Structure formats: structure tokens, C-alpha cells
Amino acid sequence: MTSSKPSPRPTEAELDILRVLWDQGACTVREVHEQLHADGGAGYTTVLKLLQIMHAKGLVARDDAQRAHVYRATVSRQRTQKRFLSEMVTRLFNGSPSQLVLHALGETPRASKAELRQIRELLDRIDGGGKSQ
Amino acid sequence: MTSSKPSPRPTEAELDILRVLWDQGACTVREVHEQLHADGGAGYTTVLKLLQIMHAKGLVARDDAQRAHVYRATVSRQRTQKRFLSEMVTRLFNGSPSQLVLHALGETPRASKAELRQIRELLDRIDGGGKSQ
DNA sequence: TTTGACTTACGAAGGTCTTCGTTGACATCC
DNA sequence: GGATGTCAACGAAGACCTTCGTAAGTCAAA
Structure with a gap:
């Protein structure tokens, strides 16, 4: 039973993050934030929070071996x-x-x-x- | 200035109602409700409220000449x-x-x-x- | 060891969406 | 006229989304 979760539809902000993850591959929060809001759209913690929510939803996986966790998309x-x-x-x-x-x-x-x-x-x-x- | 409002993107529930209006033409609240939730999905007042909101947004126009107001889609x-x-x-x-x-x-x-x-x-x-x- | 930079975690605020209960207006039927 | 039923209006609750401020942990350099 590997595919037990249908994993919910990503919201708009979540899609923005997924785009970065799809293009760049696995990223840290900082990398996603700089890629997305280099100009200053949303704050660092906003991206972090979104990634945490996405992780809870199963939209991304997290590697916390390093201090700066690395996220990658689990949905293609x-x-x-x-x-x-x-x-x-x-x-x-x-x-x-x-x-x-x-x-x-x-x-x-x-x-x-x-x-x-x-x-x-x-x-x-x-x-x-x-x-x- | 007739086209001053870009009229916001319809939400999901609003889209459901628009579909009815597109297919059936102008409808009363009751007609929309029966078309959409005959089985008992959402209550009558829910549809009413949605149509009122859509009216405020400019997504539908309302003819209140009769007691039962008649709504029609303003967006194609x-x-x-x-x-x-x-x-x-x-x-x-x-x-x-x-x-x-x-x-x-x-x-x-x-x-x-x-x-x-x-x-x-x-x-x-x-x-x-x-x-x- | 202390300081400072960086990171995750927590909680909350403000907004929108969806739903519904209740109220008051109006018409119809007895 | 009074009872009954239908209708729009209003307010509010609960859920979710987005954003951020702040706290707490970790690491390295001074």
C-alpha cells in the first residue's frame, strides 16, 4: 500500500512553490524563497509555513538530515x-x-x-x- | 464607462451555479437549487446567498420585477x-x-x-x- | 563562553468561501 | 381576518488560505 493518499489539490501559493521545486529540483526554504520572492513578495517564514503545510498534506517530502531541511515535490x-x-x-x-x-x-x-x-x-x-x- | 469592472474569478460553487445559468438561461433561485441540489446537496438559502454574492461581484444580473427574482449570467x-x-x-x-x-x-x-x-x-x-x- | 547568524516551530490575525438558521415581507387559501 | 407557505435578507459560524511576528534551537566564529 504505497499509494494510500490521494493528496489534495494544491492551492495557488502552493502551486507557485511546486513550480520552483519542479524546475530546480530539491530546494531548501531559503532557495525557494529567493527564487520566488527575491523582490520581496512574501517573507521567509511564509514560504516556510507553506512548505510545512504542504509536507503535512503530502505534497512535498522533506530531508532533515542537514540543519536546513531540503524539500522536494512528491507530486509530478x-x-x-x-x-x-x-x-x-x-x-x-x-x-x-x-x-x-x-x-x-x-x-x-x-x-x-x-x-x-x-x-x-x-x-x-x-x-x-x-x-x- | 460601461466596462469598469474586471469581475473577479468565480469560485467553485459559483462555477456550479454559472453552469446552470449558462445551460438553462435565466433562472430563479429555486430553479437553480433544484437543478443543482435536487438530491439535497446544499440548502436553498445557500444557493440564494451565493447568488447574492455573485450579484454583488457582478457575475450575475438580477431581475426583481417578480417576487421570485430572476438571475442570469453576465459573464459568458x-x-x-x-x-x-x-x-x-x-x-x-x-x-x-x-x-x-x-x-x-x-x-x-x-x-x-x-x-x-x-x-x-x-x-x-x-x-x-x-x-x- | 558569549555572540550573532541562520533555521525551524508555534500561534495568531485577517481574509475568503461555503453553509445554514432565523427573520420579516408578501401572497394565497380557508 | 388568520393560518400557511414561499421568498429575499441578514448575520453568523466553521473551514481553509495566506501572511507574519516571535520564540526556541543549532552552529560557528570570536
Whole structure:
């Protein structure tokens, strides 16, 4: 039983921290804080508190071998993206993912050639492989 | 100055109500409540309170000519979809809408032929018309 | 050993969100 | 007219989120 916790949806501030953790890998509180609020958005203890809460929720793991604890994300970027995406589909797009794709694509005139090609390839794979009705 | 208010992002419970209003058109509180919590999810006054708050926020308009006030959405489904989509892109997809499309497409093996075709057409229009660098 | 820098831990304040109980207004039916 | 039912309005409670001030612990250098 390794996956006993569904681990709750991250809040906005938590997402900001997760982004740092995903990009930088494991970080200390100070590193996250400097990455996120170098200008002075939120204080050091705010980030610390958030990380403690996230740890309690199971969103991050903590290595306290050193004095400055090191945090790393336990939820993957992919999984989180998927989760938010599917919530959005049910809440806002009548449960139709392709509707979401259509809308998102409409707002995306600045895609690179490579990306467009990637999308086409994926499309081919879906169309060719899984011809449902 | 008709459009002085950006009108805040709807919360989850507010989104549920907006969905009803979008699908059914203008509704009384009772109608929304029965549509949403016929089983007994939340009480009548809860829906009423939410609609009052949404009215204060400018998310819905109210016609109080009759005793039972009639509410209708002032924000369109499209606009709201776009808004959530773009927030998601910046928060979760490094600002790249096509990345979002790619992911959403990956979770969409059950798209209908018609939808896939629609996506392809849109893709062609983007690719052909806006060939950037 | 004392000082100072750095760190975690604790608790609390202020805000928003969601829910509901109660009240008073209004209409209808007997 | 009085009882009954429906409605909007109000206030408040409880939960969660975000932020921060302060205390307490640890380590190294002076």
C-alpha cells in the first residue's frame, strides 16, 4: 500500500512553490524563497509555513538530515497538470476534452512549427489507432 | 464607462451555479437549487446567498420585477473558459498554450471523428495563416 | 563562553468561501 | 381576518488560505 493518499489539490501559493521545486529540483526554504520572492513578495517564514503545510498534506517530502531541511515535490508536474486539466474539463467544458483542446488551440496562434507538428503527430496517432465511433 | 469592472474569478460553487445559468438561461433561485441540489446537496438559502454574492461581484444580473427574482449570467461561458485556460497556461504550463493542448490531447483518446476533424481544420488555419519565424 | 547568524516551530490575525438558521415581507387559501 | 407557505435578507459560524511576528534551537566564529 504505497499509494494510500490521494493528496489534495494544491492551492495557488502552493502551486507557485511546486513550480520552483519542479524546475530546480530539491530546494531548501531559503532557495525557494529567493527564487520566488527575491523582490520581496512574501517573507521567509511564509514560504516556510507553506512548505510545512504542504509536507503535512503530502505534497512535498522533506530531508532533515542537514540543519536546513531540503524539500522536494512528491507530486509530478505531469500528474498535476492532468489533474487540473480534467477538473477543468468537467467543470467548464461539459466533460469534453476535445472542446478544451479546440478552445485552447483557438487562443494559440503563436505556436512554433515544431509544436504544431508535434500536435499533428499526436492527432494522427489518436485518429489512426483508436478509431472509436 | 460601461466596462469598469474586471469581475473577479468565480469560485467553485459559483462555477456550479454559472453552469446552470449558462445551460438553462435565466433562472430563479429555486430553479437553480433544484437543478443543482435536487438530491439535497446544499440548502436553498445557500444557493440564494451565493447568488447574492455573485450579484454583488457582478457575475450575475438580477431581475426583481417578480417576487421570485430572476438571475442570469453576465459573464459568458466562452470568456470564462478563456480566462481559466490562460491562468492555467501561465501557472502550470510555463506560459505555453500548445503545451497545454498537447497534454489535453494526450488525455483525449475518445474524441469523435468530427471533433478530430475540427481540430485539424483549426490547426491548418493556424499553420497556414500565421507562419511566424 | 558569549555572540550573532541562520533555521525551524508555534500561534495568531485577517481574509475568503461555503453553509445554514432565523427573520420579516408578501401572497394565497380557508 | 388568520393560518400557511414561499421568498429575499441578514448575520453568523466553521473551514481553509495566506501572511507574519516571535520564540526556541543549532552552529560557528570570536
